[in-house]
Amino acid sequence: MRTGMYKSMSIIKSSYPVLITAANTPQNLFLISAGGNVPRTAKIVKIMVGAVTLANNSILQFGTGLGGAWVAILPPFLVVNAVDNQWAEDQIPSATVAANITCQSSILGLTVMIEVEEFGG
Amino acid sequence: MPDIMLYRAGQMQQVCLPGDLVGIWDQKVWTFGKITLVEGLPYGDPFIFNLGAIAAGGVVQPVQLPNLAMSDLEFGQFRMRVLDDVAVGLWMGTADRRWRTKNQVARVTLFSHLMDEDANRTEFFVNEDDYAYIGAWNETSYPLNVARVAFWGFRYRYEPARQSNGQLYTINNPPSTYTRIPAQAF
Numbered sequence: 001m002r003t004g005m006y007k008s009m010s011i012i013k014s015s016y017p018v019l020i021t022a023a024n025t026p027q028n029l030f031l032i033s034a035g036g037n038v039p040r041t042a043k044i045v046k047i048m049v050g051a052v053t054l055a056n057n058s059i060l061q062f063g064t065g066l067g068g069a070w071v072a073i074l075p076p077f078l079v080v081n082a083v084d085n086q087w088a089e090d091q092i093p094s095a096t097v098a099a100n101i102t103c104q105s106s107i108l109g110l111t112v113m114i115e116v117e118e119f120g121g
Numbered sequence: 122m123p124d125i126m127l128y129r130a131g132q133m134q135q136v137c138l139p140g141d142l143v144g145i146w147d148q149k150v151w152t153f154g155k156i157t158l159v160e161g162l163p164y165g166d167p168f169i170f171n172l173g174a175i176a177a178g179g180v181v182q183p184v185q186l187p188n189l190a191m192s193d194l195e196f197g198q199f200r201m202r203v204l205d206d207v208a209v210g211l212w213m214g215t216a217d218r219r220w221r222t223k224n225q226v227a228r229v230t231l232f233s234h235l236m237d238e239d240a241n242r243t244e245f246f247v248n249e250d251d252y253a254y255i256g257a258w259n260e261t262s263y264p265l266n267v268a269r270v271a272f273w274g275f276r277y278r279y280e281p282a283r284q285s286n287g288q289l290y291t292i293n294n295p296p297s298t299y300t301r302i303p304a305q306a307f
Contacts (some may be wrong), residue, residue: 008235009235009236011206011231011232011235013206031261031262031263031264032262033206033261034260034261034262035177035178035258035259035260035261035262036208036260039170092299098201100262120232121230121232
């Protein structure tokens with residue numbers, strides 16, 4: 001269930017489909033709007049992963065930061081090989097961040113796309 | 122009509138009807154008119170303006186909105202909302218920025234519509250060809266291909282309002298009741 005505000009004050013955005021090009025290496029997925037007078041925050045409300053060409057299942061993680069600055073914001077997701085993997089809002093903890101959302105996978109070759117709600121002014 | 126019709130909450134309504142008297146604040150002078158016609162200006166193209174592509178962090182200086190200009194002896198009542206993730210400011214004349222407090226000026230963003238569904242706080246008036254201008258800020262971290270702003274409202278036609286002796290009303294000798302139209306030069 002959604003928690004927090006009783007009336008949505010967010011706008012819906014999505015990332016581009018991002019191909020994971022290196023294993024266990026965080027990549028930018030969603031660029032948060034950063035130019036306003038007050039920071040915006042974002043939370044993931046939908047995840048789609050295409051994994052039809054992988055050799056094995058993989059572990060996909062979402063976080064913030066790149067390289068050594070990477071910090072997880074959600075538990076790892078198991079991406080099952082050869083099927084479409086999707087998670088909707090009810091299945092995703094309402095983790096809100098004020099930074100770009102990044103992701104990394106244990107296997108390269110996944111294509112990841114997320115939908116987010118962005119809060120702010 | 123009383124002044125409570127200005128900036129009224131809820132769906133946009135006419136601030137006055139044919140036969141009503143209005144006082145139009147324009148160029149720092151009150152001009153009094155009698156409404157002769159009211160017509161709707163529906164939401165839709167060509168009253169949706171596209172400020173075009175804006176780079177990440179980019180700014181669009183105030184752009185004149187000729188499509189909102191009115192004919193002689195007419196004024197328009199407009200509300201607005203943005204359709205893309207861009208912050209938009211309103212100018213009535215390039216030196217007259219709207220929605221001011223002492224130290225800041227409000228802008229309309231995508232979030233404005235979430236709090237103000239009927240956009241009543243954005244309401245403004247354009248008298249004759251006193252052009253409105255909008256400027257925009259792309260505060261996202263990526264370029265925008267389009268930056269659209271939509272307007273809708275009402276068109277009012279009026280004739281100069283005269284006293285029973287044929288003299289025009291002035292602010293020193295105004296009608297007993299009239300609707301104030303804050304058009305320009307605040």
